[in-house]
Amino acid sequence: MAVNDTLEGTHKIHEEAVAQRHGQLMPLLNDFSQELTTLNLGPTHPATHGIFQNILQMDGERIVSGVPTIGYIHRAFEKIAERRPFYQITPLTDRMNYCSSPINNMGWHMTVEKLLGVTVPKRAQYMRVIMMELARIADHLICNSILGVDTGAFTGFLYVFQEREKIYEIYEEVCGSRLTTNMGRVGGMERDFSPVALQKLRDWLKTFPAVMKEFESMFNRNRIFMDRVVNVGPISAEKALNYGFTGPNLRAAGVDYDVRAMNPYSSYEDFEFDIPVGTNGDTYDRFIVRNEEIWQSLRIIKQALENLPEGPYHADAPHYYLPAKQEVYKNMEALIYHFKIIMGEIDAPVGEVYHSVEGGNGELGFYLISDGGRTPYRLHFRRPCFIYYQAYPEMAVGTTLSDAIVILSSMNVIAGELDA
């Protein structure tokens, strides 16, 4: 009886929700009086590069209105994080923007370090900068080369994907994994760069610029490509700010907001780099800004590698940083700390921290409230994709379907980050 009652209530809520939604989406079904067609773009569509749906109203080739539906890969990270010790939350951050996992990992580590008051040595900070900039390059390479694929230029994609593969090989040397990296630890990196990793990095720094130049020469002044992307999906600076845009999408609209420059973290103040900005925030500007950011990231990596300080690669924080495995076998204190950290027995101080890093798509923020326990009381992720994707209908309305695909691609919406 009770079960049936609950079910009835659920059905009622569902019906109400559907009715409400239909009221807002009207005309949702094909409306022949206006000769509008409803088109489901997604949830699984090869051109959306991720699982999210857009219900488009089409007048012939033109989009009249669009309603995005998201949440297809919602994994409740914020809820899960409330029951996990801090070091177990790092793998969750991997799975947000999986194109640039190291940035997410290190943003999270820095948030916890800020809460704990741990200062990371310079060498670890520079190592983090190198890995984060590699991740940014990988992220931008994917976005821009996929944009090429969506406009019909497949070759550039194949050229740069080889370079992305090399970046992943460097990740592999540094942390052992490639896509969901779980790189570093609270307090620093889990190991120093190996000679192989450094060699791979140096080799890549030598070969990559030529490939990048080739990629740019294929696209930047390509007549066919420019016809497809110039003045497609422009957004003004005011509107972009109002919609909470950050990262390359905001800079393409002409606002020079970059967390690395405005609130430097992990020694970004030591490096010299420029913040490229666009003018009218269209697809072409977004493409060019990302390309230019790749060059700036290369500059940062070179500076960091040249000036890589000697010293420890992690903070001296035995309560939070796992001891070396050899120590655990021989040393009583190390064994105790190892045990306490792994079992999540270490309490964090009471406090609340907001820390943001410049992710591949913009300001990636972590808002952590600790009540003094071993897990966060509340952890909120500011996911740049989630925030700027809501502007997509407005940018797509009035364009054709093929343009809408290109706009979506140039915004670099990553489903994992969208849904968290």
Place this chain on the structure above:
Amino acid sequence: MNPQESAAAPEAPVAEDPIKVQNARVLALLTSLFGEGTFTDIEEPYGLLTVTTTRERIHDIIAGLQQDQEIRFHFLTTMCGINYPENEGKELGMIYHLHSLTQNIRLRIKIYFPITDPVVPTLTDLYATANWMEREAYDFYGVIFTGHPNLIRILNVEDMDYFPMRREYPLEDGTREDKTDLFFGR
């Protein structure tokens, strides 16, 4: 500015934390704009000025801060809900992070309200970005935003009949015995 000049300034305090000075300035501006007693629980955890106010004032305050020519908080960084079941009458909360990009000042504003009456004015008329953030807060905590154009669930399925981020819903089934660990207290 030339270093000699700043050293010669009579009121220049010695080794004053610039973040503290900035926060004091923002706080003075806040009280001058919205009056004494509007803000309670003024803190600066890790350098970020945090104030608590009431839901009746929140819309005016954020609108005022957005339009104020001196400080121009025209960027809503993020907002999120929170649930403290033990705070009677203030079980639910909303936390807003504002950012003034021109002066690089961040501000955190909190409001608390009873879980039985979780109604808060919307910010969608001020920031377009508030739309999905508020839908997320509704989806997770059941906060009702009056005036929101389309307050439906965003990440969870539409026929979900509870608000999963509230603390009354534990992550794991509390009746399971095979997962209890008496020694480590999980």
